[in-house]
Amino acid sequence: MTRALGSLAMIGALSAVPPYLGPVIGLELGYIDDTVEVVDHVVPGLLTFLAAGACFLLLRAGRIGLDSLMLAIAVAVCMLAGVWETSSHIPLILDGGRPESPWGAVILHSALGPVVAALSLWLVIRVLQVEPAEDGRTTP
Numbered sequence: 001m002t003r004a005l006g007s008l009a010m011i012g013a014l015s016a017v018p019p020y021l022g023p024v025i026g027l028e029l030g031y032i033d034d035t036v037e038v039v040d041h042v043v044p045g046l047l048t049f050l051a052a053g054a055c056f057l058l059l060r061a062g063r064i065g066l067d068s069l070m071l072a073i074a075v076a077v078c079m080l081a082g083v084w085e086t087s088s089h090i091p092l093i094l095d096g097g098r099p100e101s102p103w104g105a106v107i108l109h110s111a112l113g114p115v116v117a118a119l120s121l122w123l124v125i126r127v128l129q130v131e132p133a134e135d136g137r138t139t140p
Contacts, residue, residue, distance in 0.1 A: 001059065001066060001123070001126065002056055002059050002060050004119065004122070004123055004126075005052050005053075005055050005056035005059065005075075005123070006052075006053075006056045007119065008048060008052040008075075008078055008116065008119050008120060008123065009048065009049050009052035009053035009056055010049075011048070011112060011115055011116055011119065012044075012045050012046070012047070012048025012049040012052060012053075012078065012081070012116055013045060013046075013048075013049040014045075014112060015041060015044065015045040015048065015085060015112035015113060015115075015116055016041050016042045016044075016045025016046055016049070017041070017045075018041060018108045018109045018112075019032070019034075019037035019038075019041050019042075019109070021108070022105055022108055022109070027102070027104045027105040027108050028105060029092070029100065029101055029105050029106075029109065030099070030100035030101070031100050031101075039088075040084075040085060040088045040089065041085065041109075043081075044081035044082070044084050044085045044113075044116075045081075045085075047077060047078070047081045048077075048078045048081045048082065048116055048120075051074040051075070051077045051078050051081075052074065052075070052078050054074065055070070055071050055074045055075070058070075059071065066127065066130040067127075067130045067131070071127055072124070072127045072128065075120050075123040075124050075127055076120075076124055078116065078119075078120040078123070079116075079117060079120035079121050079123075079124055081116060081120075082113055082114070082115075082116030082117030082118070082119075082120050082121075083113075083117050084113075085112070085113030085116060085117075086110075086113035086114050086116075086117050088113075089109060089110035089113055092106055092109060092110060093106060093110055
């Protein structure tokens with residue numbers, strides 16, 4: 001679980017950088033406003049990074065358990081951020097291949113949202129399946 005949370009935090013951080021990395025590597029979208037990029041990438045990416053990263057650190061330190069309400073809420077927030085990032089890029093995918101939205105840039109912008117959503121969904125399911133054991137420890 002901790003590895004998955006750490007991976008989710010890093011993927012969330014990476015999902016925030018395509019608007020700024022794309023122009024540097026030649027994969028720029030021609031018509032997207034900067035405020036839209038912040039709302040579609042930076043906000044969900046930072047939410048995912050902070051929520052998953054905090055739970056990763058707290059879980060490793062033994063401050064929270066696998067049955068923690070905080071952990072469940074944090075991975076649910078990550079899932080919502082992934083769904084937001086994925087759904088906000090559907091119009092971009094539908095416009096892919098046009099001169100203002102080349103496929104390379106479209107893939108760069110839209111690839112990590114579904115990964116965040118899917119990994120978060122898996123973690124939500126895992127957290128909801130955890131039951132406290134007789135000795136107070138949690139078992140999946």
